[in-house]
Amino acid sequence: MKTLALLVVVITGAMLIYAGQDLPPFGDPNTDMYQHRMTQYFIENSKTESGVPNIVTALLANYRGYDTLGETTVIFTAGMAVMLLLRRRER
Amino acid sequence: MSRIQESVIIRTVVRIMVPFIELFALYVIMHGAGGPGGGFQGGVIFGAAIILYAMIYGIAEGKQKMSDALDRILASTGLTIYAGTGLLCLFFGGMFLQYGAVPLIPNDPATVSKYLIDLVEIGIGTTVAAIMISLFFDVSPPESEEGELPEELPDHEGVDG
Amino acid sequence: MTGIVDIVYAEYNYWIYVTLMMIGFYAMIAKKNLIKKIIGANIFQTAIFLFYISLADITGGTAPILVGGHGGEHVEHAADVIYTNPVPHVLILTAIVVSVSTTAVALALIIRIYNEYGSLDEDVILAARKSLQPEFSEYARQKDVAEVNHQ
Numbered sequence: 001m002k003t004l005a006l007l008v009v010v011i012t013g014a015m016l017i018y019a020g021q022d023l024p025p026f027g028d029p030n031t032d033m034y035q036h037r038m039t040q041y042f043i044e045n046s047k048t049e050s051g052v053p054n055i056v057t058a059l060l061a062n063y064r065g066y067d068t069l070g071e072t073t074v075i076f077t078a079g080m081a082v083m084l085l086l087r088r089r090e091r
Numbered sequence: 092m093s094r095i096q097e098s099v100i101i102r103t104v105v106r107i108m109v110p111f112i113e114l115f116a117l118y119v120i121m122h123g124a125g126g127p128g129g130g131f132q133g134g135v136i137f138g139a140a141i142i143l144y145a146m147i148y149g150i151a152e153g154k155q156k157m158s159d160a161l162d163r164i165l166a167s168t169g170l171t172i173y174a175g176t177g178l179l180c181l182f183f184g185g186m187f188l189q190y191g192a193v194p195l196i197p198n199d200p201a202t203v204s205k206y207l208i209d210l211v212e213i214g215i216g217t218t219v220a221a222i223m224i225s226l227f228f229d230v231s232p233p234e235s236e237e238g239e240l241p242e243e244l245p246d247h248e249g250v251d252g
Numbered sequence: 253m254t255g256i257v258d259i260v261y262a263e264y265n266y267w268i269y270v271t272l273m274m275i276g277f278y279a280m281i282a283k284k285n286l287i288k289k290i291i292g293a294n295i296f297q298t299a300i301f302l303f304y305i306s307l308a309d310i311t312g313g314t315a316p317i318l319v320g321g322h323g324g325e326h327v328e329h330a331a332d333v334i335y336t337n338p339v340p341h342v343l344i345l346t347a348i349v350v351s352v353s354t355t356a357v358a359l360a361l362i363i364r365i366y367n368e369y370g371s372l373d374e375d376v377i378l379a380a381r382k383s384l385q386p387e388f389s390e391y392a393r394q395k396d397v398a399e400v401n402h403q
Contacts, residue, residue, distance in 0.1 A: 005282035013274040017267065025262035027311035034310060034337050043316070043335050050190075051205030052124040053318040055338040056345070060129065061208040064342060065188035068211075069173055071349050072218050076170050078353035079222035082360040086229040126317055131349055226356050230363065 096147055105147045112140035120216040124208055130215025137216065138223025150231050162225045169218030176211050265306035273299035284374045286362050290355060297351045301344050308340040316341065 024031040033039065046058035060068050095101060120133030145153025177188040185192020190207040191200025260267060272295060279292025316338035362372065369377050 002282050005278055008281065009274045009278045012277065013270050016270045016273070020263060020266045020270070021259070023263055023266055023307075026265045026306065027309050029310045029313070029334065033307065033339075039337055039339055042338060047318055048201060049204075050208065051201035051203075052208055054124055054126060055316040055318065055335065056341045057123050057129055057208065057212075059338055059342040060345060061211050062188075062190065062204060064346075065177070065211075067346060068215070069177065069188070071346050072170055072173055072215055075222055075349055075353050076166055076218055078356050079166060079225050081357050082226055082229050085357075085360040085364055127315070129345075131345065230359065 096149070101147055105143055109140050109144050112143070113137055116140060116216075116220070120212055121209065123212045124205060130212040131219055133212075134216040134219025135223055137220040138227070141220075141224050142227045145227065145231075150228065154228065157224050159225070159228070162221050162228075165221035166218050166225065169214045169216070169221065172214030172217065173211055176207055176214070180207075265303070269299050269303040269306070272302065286365065286372045286374065290358050290362070293358075294351070294355060297347070301347060301351075304340040304344045304347075308337040310334055310336050 024033075029035075042055060042059060042063070046055045046062075047053055050058035050062040052058050052061075116133045116137035118133075119128040119136055120130055123129035123133065141153065141157050144156065176190075180189045180192045181187055183192045183194060190204030193203050193207065195203045195206065276292045276295030276297075276299060280289050280296065283289055283292065313334040313336040316335045318335075319333050365377065366372055369380050371377060371380075
């Protein structure tokens with residue numbers, strides 16, 4: 001069982017490293033991801049559109065507001081689930 | 092009561108530190124718009140302050156500071172603040188969570204959205220803090236009358252992978 | 253050989269991420285203890301967080317908070333400052349919260365399992381379930397057949 005697990009892990013790791021040869025070098029600014037116009041748009045316009053200097057907060061609360069609402073719902077639901085599973089009955 | 096909970100130094104330091112940790116949590120929540128921080132991080136720090144207090148002074152005393160009912164109310168309130176902000180934008184003719192539509196300050200949607208982002212962060216922080224505290228109280232062992240740990244804990248033998 | 257060294261050095265964040273991820277993956281599939289499985293899942297998730305955050309990094313870049321954005325200070329032109337990529341940061345902030353939620357629910361389930369069966373070992377739990385209801389667990393029966401064949 002353990003040798004099988006080790007085999008699976010090693011094969012998966014080798015495949016990931018093989019696939020990772022296409023990734024850009026660490027810290028390279030000339031990547032598609034950084035030069036993409038969406039990233040540049042957020043960096044240039046988030047202050048004028050959202051009024052907050054922290055770009056991460058502007059993205060989180062303004063552009064991705066739906067997602068953050070869902071995220072808050074996720075953590076609320078997790079808390080309620082733990083409450084249902086573990087809370088002893090109050091008599 | 093364990094030896095750590097009896098220590099005078101730890102009890103005094105915790106009593107002094109808890110208000111400052113809570114203040115720092117509020118700073119992190121409110122500073123989320125302008126610097127590192129935000130509702131999630133500040134909420135976790137606020138929850139950690141209450142959890143620290145409950146760890147040292149006992150679960151029962153911790154529940155006196157933050158009861159289960161208050162916990163549940165706060166968790167729901169935070170989510171309501173967030174969703175209510177979105178509905179407020181709907182009410183003033185914008186889209187859901189389109190902060191600039193609220194005519195708080197005329198002709199300045201960026202500033203309005205800055206204030207409403209702060210409001211949303213407060214909502215997130217409230218929910219996260221309340222849920223963190225309730226998670227801690229839920230997994231803590233059942234307390235006896237004096238709020239101490241029960242004498243007989245179940246044995247944890249024979250568990251290894 | 254210098255070519256290989258250069259490749260490893262240029263993408264060392266990726267090698268660290270793969271190593272960490274495989275440690276977590278091994279713990280998830282090889283360990284019998286449920287708590288250790290959860291620890292493995294957390295290491296796995298942390299490796300992915302690290303990978304995304306390292307992809308966002310730009311050499312010489314500062315945190316994605318606008319310089320002089322608070323008013324009053326001298327506001328430099330946006331093009332003069334290099335910011336790291338803010339988009340992966342936001343994605344990972346979401347992922348961290350989901351990770352915390354799933355871990356909390358998993359640990360609560362494990363507490364209930366421990367109260368019910370008195371053990372955290374996967375084999376003990378499956379054996380107890382099988383003895384309670386013989387045809388309850390399809391997986392346990394198949395596992396039993398496989399063990400008999402193995403012997």
